[in-house]
Every structure is written in C-alpha cells, then in structure tokens.
Amino acid sequence: NWQMSSYSNPHIPAVELDSLKALMPERAFQQEILAQFLEDGGGVFRRVREASTLQPQEAQAGRQYIIGVDWGRSNDATVFCVLDVENKTQVFLDRMTDTDYASQRARLMALSERYNHASVIAESNSMGQPNIEALQNMGVYVTAFNTTNASKSAAIQSLELAFERGEIQLLADELQINEIMAYQSEKLPSGLVRYGSPDGLHDDTVMALAIAYNSLVDRAWFIS
Numbered sequence: 001n002w003q004m005s006s007y008s009n010p011h012i013p014a015v016e017l018d019s020l021k022a023l024m025p026e027r028a029f030q031q032e033i034l035a036q037f038l039e040d041g042g043g044v045f046r047r048v049r050e051a052s053t054l055q056p057q058e059a060q061a062g063r064q065y066i067i068g069v070d071w072g073r074s075n076d077a078t079v080f081c082v083l084d085v086e087n088k089t090q091v092f093l094d095r096m097t098d099t100d101y102a103s104q105r106a107r108l109m110a111l112s113e114r115y116n117h118a119s120v121i122a123e124s125n126s127m128g129q130p131n132i133e134a135l136q137n138m139g140v141y142v143t144a145f146n147t148t149n150a151s152k153s154a155a156i157q158s159l160e161l162a163f164e165r166g167e168i169q170l171l172a173d174e175l176q177i178n179e180i181m182a183y184q185s186e187k188l189p190s191g192l193v194r195y196g197s198p199d200g201l202h203d204d205t206v207m208a209l210a211i212a213y214n215s216l217v218d219r220a221w222f223i224s
Helices: 014-023 026-032 101-114 128-137 149-165 174-182 204-218
Strands: 052-054 065-070 078-084 089-096 119-123 142-145 184-187 193-196
Touching (some): 052 089, 052 174, 065 101, 078 204, 089 101, 101 119, 101 128, 119 128, 149 204
C-alpha cells in the first residue's frame, strides 16, 4: 500500500504538525499524520486499569458534577456516568437494562438532584430527543449530544488523550474497564476513522463516559 506522511507534504509546515502531536492522542497522530498502519487490532485506550481505581463517592457540598447519558437501544443498556467537574474523577455509574423510559427519566432526575443538581448531557439520537424534552419538562437541565461520526470521533479522541496524560480517574468497575479496553478504531477507505466495540460486545459505558468528559472539557454545557 502507498502511504505518505503529512510531513512529506511541502504545503504543510512541519512546525504545525509538531504542534498537533501535543494535541492529538498518539494513535490518532500515528494514523492520521504519519499514515502508519497499526497492526494491533485497533484498541483505542491505554492505561485503563491504571486510571480505574476509585470507589463510588457521594456528592460533596459545593462541588459541581456532570452526567453523561447513553440511552439503551435493543439489547443495549442505558448508562448514566457522573463526573466531578473540577478534578475530572468519576464518582458514580448507573447502568440499567430492560427498564422503561419513564423509570429511566425518574432515576436520572433523582441522580441529578443527588449530585447537586448536576447538568445532564444526553445523546439526542433516536429515542434520545423525546427523553430530553420530557426531562426538560421535569425541570432537569439537559444539553443534547448529537452523535455523528465527527462528534463521536472528537469525544473519543478527547477521552483517549485524557487516559494518555493521566488526566482522568475512573471507578474500579470491571464491566466498564472491559468495555473501554475492548473499544476499537478502524480506518475506513474514505480516510475517516470509525470507532466502536467489537462484534458481540457493548460500548454503553464508553459512550456515556466520552459524552460526559468531552462536554466537561469544552464546557459547552456550562450555565453562565
């Protein structure tokens, strides 16, 4: 296969590419800038167990929390991921299957109140938008996260970089650890990268975490 590093492009200053290296996860830089083919099956996240040592923690007075939501589809779970905004630690994880949406919304509302009226960032695709509208009518502050290939890639790469830099600490939850470690990337013929879990596995905890962390980093949800 013919491959050419972006450093071979005379129209792109090398200093600009060097600056990207500090901003991109290592795997993304190798694939997208150096045009390297990675042989290891596409596992995305590193240092996962090292970052996953915490126990669930109740809300602390005066602290601000954020909740990422990945709604379950057929055979999938709905996951609520609670992060402490200031120190980027995961303090609670709620995963449910075979639960009707009215019960899920009530559970999420109670969780938001429990964590100092935490802001919620919820996937808006498919059944997400009706759930978001119902939650807003219930008085919950919810921001929509529209999952596209571009928004998903940005969220996953932001989380990937956090693992590499040791900037996030997670619960010692074995199911979450396994889902994160199994998560993969695949280079498409178009040049885009597709992220997801291997066949037969789920990525519900990964997406809830990525939605929460990405929103925490860019602060798009912040109430001024």
